[in-house]
Amino acid sequence: MNTQDKPKSLQDIVKQRQQSNFVGREDQMNRFRHNLALPLEDNRRCFLFNVSGQGGVGKTTLLRQFRKIADEAKMISAYVDEAEKTIPEVMGHVAEELEQQGYKLTQFSDRYKVYCQKCQELETDPDAPQGFSAFVGKTVVKTGVRLARLAPLGGAVFDVVDGDALATQAGEWASYLAKKITNKDEVHLVKEPKEVLTPLFLQDISKIADKTPVILFFDTSERTGELLDNWLREIFENQHGKVSANILIIIASRQELEKNDWASYEGLIVRLPLEPFTEEEAQQYLTRKGITDKHIIEVILNLTGNLPLLIEMLADAHPNHPNQVIEPSNSAVKSFLRWIDDPKRRQVVLDAAIPRCLNRDVIAKLRTEEEADELFTWLKETSFVNERSDGWVYHDVVKTQMLCHKRLSSPQGWADIHGKLAEYYDSLRNDLQLEEENKQRDPSWQSHTLNVLYHKLCQSPQKNLLVALNEFLTALKNQPIFAQQYAAVMFQAGKDVDSAEVKYWGKQLASGLKAYKEKRYEDAMYNQALVYLALKQPAKARTCLVPAIKLATEHCKKDAKDWQNAFNLALYCLAAQYAQQADHLYHYALSKGASSESIGKAIQDLNDFLTVFPDHVQATSIQQLLQSLSN
CATH class of the missing domain: 3.40.50.300 (P-loop containing nucleotide triphosphate hydrolases)
Structure with missing residues (x-):
């Protein structure tokens, strides 16, 4: 044929x-x-x-x-x-x-297949030692490094351990791996896949x-x-x-x-x-799409700033009737929605921007089973919905505008859809029927959990934030790679729902994980302490802050004029509720001529701290002092 x-x-x-x-x-x-x-x-x-x-x-x-x-x-x-x-x-x-x-x-x-099989076996093994998943694909922490004795355990837990405990943990991992994989080449493959x-x-x-x-x-x-x-x-x-x-x-x-x-x-x-289209290129594109009315072309160019994706999106609506022309002050998304004649399509194109990833079943949840096939087929033909290996997604530029329009134009509709999708992914997660010890190791469970997290935070940020922080700590202990994804989704949810606090936490948690990776252990432990403070667990917070204070103090002794470190030490003391020491350290750095750059960074750190602890009297007072000196 x-x-x-x-x-x-x-x-x-x-x-x-x-x-x-x-x-x-x-x-x-x-x-x-x-x-x-x-x-x-x-x-x-x-x-x-x-x-x-x-x-x-x-x-x-x-x-x-x-x-x-x-x-x-x-x-x-x-x-x-x-x-x-x-x-x-x-x-x-x-x-x-x-x-x-x-x-x-x-x-x-052939080798990649073995790698995937071994990783799957190890990550789903209920007998694996705590924190072992951080070991897979990474090098074992060397216990001879002094800082490692104060570091988070294996990249998974921000608890303070001594060298012997760290060596014991690494030994447990090595013994477990040797027991599970007897081939030395396969051990090397799992540890160093790249x-x-x-x-x-x-x-x-x-x-x-x-x-x-x-x-x-x-x-x-x-x-x-x-x-x-x-x-x-x-x-x-x-x-x-x-x-x-x-x-x-x-x-x-x-x-x-x-x-x-x-x-x-x-x-x-x-x-x-690449730069946006020239006016000639934009007009040429619209002409090819059958849009020839000069006034409509002018409106489209004004709305889009000649950005190709937005031009393509508006052209998809085929606005060729005089009564479709709107004021140029409106956004490209508003224009696009107005130019879609079919009310079902107009509604679904807005609602379908809300899920993190699209497929036919998600559309059925947003609309009905009877409408799902036709609407999903139409969505896939639009210029701004792209297929990926894990489903279909809106282009970021269009998605951002769609989400903003939906959230502002229909706050209750926004919350209802997020609530419906959170329930949907929670049901998919429960349908897996996994044992408790196997849940966090399962990729499907992780995917559904990230979707539940995103939609709950977008539905009601204040109500669900503390639950999310608790779940992050659990992920951190068991699946640190999953914890990284968790932090990224929190940050994205904060952006999409326009919650400064949720966005801050997503950024802060990711920063803590990055700090550990880069061996900035003081920053890593400070970030972990903030989570415990938010959860009203000051004793655990102080347990994290004590070694951070010790490391920063040792650095101060070596370089008293490292003002960034001096202000960091003051911040750690403030978070640990060592009020007198914190006040002394801030004033000492200022009296010794701390640089304007370091003062600016200290102000930003206090601004971040006050984002989640707005009623902290001492932080507010010191922030005002630093700001008065920087003006």
């Missing part, structure tokens, strides 16, 4: 329409085509393209065009988006896409590239960009073995790759910063 006679899938039709409406970016596409045509030995040939620009400017759309060019040139390509959260997952997704095209990464795939898998990945993909050009597309977010940036530099630096020169890497990111970090390879990179 001729492949052209086969019926096209919905995705094929969506992709074809998106590409047929593409305008502009001619310089970027010509640069890409020209590079592909150059011999590998040509000094003008580049091996990495970095597409950068603000959200909605068209990075993903340009990557689609690049891939279309590669397909037409009979080149092999793979596309990775932000759904993959770790480097092993990124490599696994590339391998899966290439295998679907008939090119198997044999060595890598280091083991990357060379195999590069060897396999290089064998393919030696015969046919391979192009790897990485469409990143702020969360995944840094991870990929570091990994790609390691590859360029030959840390994982040689790689074929016939591989081209395209990475899209909001911020361009840091020039200082990539200085040694600048001659191999093409930087493509």
Whole structure:
């Protein structure tokens, strides 16, 4: 049967329409085509393209065009988006896409399968020692380091332990791992997956590239960009073995790759910063979409600032009637909603922005079973809903505007939908019927729990915040990687519901986890102490703060003019309710000529503290003192 006679899938039709409406970016596409045509030995040939620009400017759309060019040139390509959260997952997704095209990464795939199996076995084992999941994929904490004796245990628990206890815990982990996995190579694989898998990945993909050009597309977010940036530099630096020169890497990111970090390879990179459409490009695009009324075009350009995604969204509504023209002061989302004639579609496009991820079942919960198929199909055809490996999501730019419009225009409707979705994901979580000790290790349970967390915080921030903090502590003890995701979801919920307190806690919890990773143990323990203070557990808070105070005091003895450390020490004492010491330390730093920069940072730290403890009299007094001196 001729492949052209086969019926096209919905995705094929969506992709074809998106590409047929593409305008502009001619310089970027010509640069890409020209590079592909150059011999590998040509000094003008580049091996990495970095597409950068603000959200909605068209990075993903340009990557689609690049891939279309590669397909037409009979080149092999793979596309990775932000759904993959770790480097092993990124490599696994590339391998899966290439295998679907008939090119198997044999060595890598076999080893990656073992890695996934072993991780699953270990993470779901109820007999695993507490905090063991932090050990998987990481190096054991070395007990010989003095600071580690005051550090959070294994990255999982912010309790204070001595060197012997830490050594005992590490020994328990090692014994458990040796008992569960007898093969030394597999132990190394579980502990250092990136280091083991990357060379195999590069060897396999290089064998393919030696015969046919391979192009790897990485469409990143702020969360995944840094991870990929570091990994790609390691590859360029030959840390994982040689790689074929016939591989081209395209990475899209909001911020361009840091020039200082990539200085040694600048001659191999093409930087493509994207700007909004020119007026001519915007008009050309709207004309192709059948919008020719000059007044409507003018309104659209004023509403969107020529940002391609918003232009595309408004064009989807086909506003070609004079009575659809509205005042330019309205937002792009308001215009889009007004221009949709079908009331069911108008409602679902707004409500469907609320879930973190979309599928047909979620639409059925928002509307009805009878309407779900038709409405979900329509949503998938819009320009701002994109498919990922874990479902469909709104583009961030559109989602932000939709959520704001929904929350402000219908506060009760906002709360009702979040409540309904929280109940839905809670029921999915309960349907798993997991034993208590297995819950936090299960990926499906974790996913449903993050959705419950998000929707409850958005429904009623004040009511659910303390519950969320308690659950974070539980995750921290058992599944620190899950705790990182938990903090990120709290921060996102705070942004979406416009709650400064929830947003603060999400940021603060993530900062504490990052501080531990970077061995800034004082900051890590201070952040943990704040959680206990919020939960009205001052004794546990002080247990965290005592070693933080000790470390900061020791640093003060070594460098009395490190004003940032001096103010941090004062803050730790204030949080520990050592009022006299805190007051003395703040005044001492000021009397000795603390820098204006350090005073500004101290004011910000107190502002953050007062965000969650607004009635703290001493913090308010010291904040006012510092502000009076900084003016």
